[in-house]
Amino acid sequence: MSRLVMKFGGTSVASVERIKNVVRHVNREVAAGHEVAVVVSAMSGKTNELVAWCKEASPLHDMREYDAVVASGEQVTAGLLALALQQAGLPARSWQGWQAPVLTDDGHGAARILSIEPAGILEGFSRGEVAVVAGFQGVHRPTNRITTLGRGGSDTSAVALAAAVKADRCDIYTDVDGVYTTDPRIVPRARRMDKVAFEEMLEMASAGAKVLQVRSVEVALKHDMPTYVRSSFDDPDHPGSGTLICKEEDIVEAQVVTGIAFSRDEAQITLRRVADKPGVAASVFMPLAEAGINVDMIVQTISQDNMTDMTFTVGAADYDRARALLEKTRSDIGYAAIVGARDVAKVSAIGVGMRSHAGVAARAFQALSQKGINIRAITTSEIKFSVLIDAAYTELAVRTLHTLYGLDKED
Numbered sequence: 001m002s003r004l005v006m007k008f009g010g011t012s013v014a015s016v017e018r019i020k021n022v023v024r025h026v027n028r029e030v031a032a033g034h035e036v037a038v039v040v041s042a043m044s045g046k047t048n049e050l051v052a053w054c055k056e057a058s059p060l061h062d063m064r065e066y067d068a069v070v071a072s073g074e075q076v077t078a079g080l081l082a083l084a085l086q087q088a089g090l091p092a093r094s095w096q097g098w099q100a101p102v103l104t105d106d107g108h109g110a111a112r113i114l115s116i117e118p119a120g121i122l123e124g125f126s127r128g129e130v131a132v133v134a135g136f137q138g139v140h141r142p143t144n145r146i147t148t149l150g151r152g153g154s155d156t157s158a159v160a161l162a163a164a165v166k167a168d169r170c171d172i173y174t175d176v177d178g179v180y181t182t183d184p185r186i187v188p189r190a191r192r193m194d195k196v197a198f199e200e201m202l203e204m205a206s207a208g209a210k211v212l213q214v215r216s217v218e219v220a221l222k223h224d225m226p227t228y229v230r231s232s233f234d235d236p237d238h239p240g241s242g243t244l245i246c247k248e249e250d251i252v253e254a255q256v257v258t259g260i261a262f263s264r265d266e267a268q269i270t271l272r273r274v275a276d277k278p279g280v281a282a283s284v285f286m287p288l289a290e291a292g293i294n295v296d297m298i299v300q301t302i303s304q305d306n307m308t309d310m311t312f313t314v315g316a317a318d319y320d321r322a323r324a325l326l327e328k329t330r331s332d333i334g335y336a337a338i339v340g341a342r343d344v345a346k347v348s349a350i351g352v353g354m355r356s357h358a359g360v361a362a363r364a365f366q367a368l369s370q371k372g373i374n375i376r377a378i379t380t381s382e383i384k385f386s387v388l389i390d391a392a393y394t395e396l397a398v399r400t401l402h403t404l405y406g407l408d409k410e411d
């Protein structure tokens, strides 16, 4: 007998009717002889509403109470799905994060899963019971407080549960039928990938592809958990295919570039005329790090008379805080001026084939320049390169790279 974890996102459980549709997917897998645990998100829009209520009640809220509030969305759908399964004659029970239990650290609002103790769920399996587990939430045992895993966290709940119960696969049901070479709303010729390597998916999610929470891919990679992204809108009796996230070795037809990702949630900061001497970079980036502000791309120009310009990017949401901090530490750093830009975007190309092919990024720089797109900053890793450009050119840049690397679907 094999074991499956099935996860259903917000649009897949958006109403009781949609929840009944989930029952049909679960029923199919149970009938095929699988032991099944289902992880659910809150109904779509619910978490946003709960977050807004917290802000309304207290702008600088206590994150422990925020977690108590926002975890409730998943509590509702877990109970409802268990009811709907029972109604269809399938034995089922709901498990809240604290009941499973999903043990986390105390990073309220973005807690990390430490372990899941699945004994109770496994006992349920042996009685023929479907386990319905509330995603997104856990418990911090030492303080006995409810925690949540950050937005999109039920993906991570699902993959971590799959690892804990030693499932054969984790199926992530969503409102799209898989992972695309890029966002099909921007490039109609984007293709659904049959398979993508864990490392590629990790880079794509970090670079802005929104299908899966980044952490869920980290967990899948760590535990080697095959994760299948598929649509809950398929006919439950005849589901179509999705995208399997798996080991690189399991992909036969590897391409140099597999996907193009982009993010408009970036902001650029440039410090003009910084002294070119040891310790300066630390004086810029240490305070940012201490404030929990993530810095992504960093570019330093060649120094003239021992002064350089330092450009870097932060998340758009951190921009104001970062600027304020840099203005406060101005005398320690010693720069002539600070300039910022919010209307920037990061476009990235990802593919494990970059490890073994030279000149992959160079071709992109040429293609972008031929379209008149100016590159503000560049970063590269083993299997990815990213360019920072004016946000107005995002779509053109994504399309250009998608075509350049032969990713366009044929007619």
Ligand code: ASP
Pocket: 009, 010, 041, 042, 047, 048, 073, 135, 136, 150, 151, 152, 153, 154, 155
């Ligand atoms: N309901 C939570 C959110 O909207 C978790 C999830 O859906 O993955 O972020």
Ligand code: MG
Pocket: 009, 152, 155, 211, 212, 213
């Ligand atoms: Mg999601």
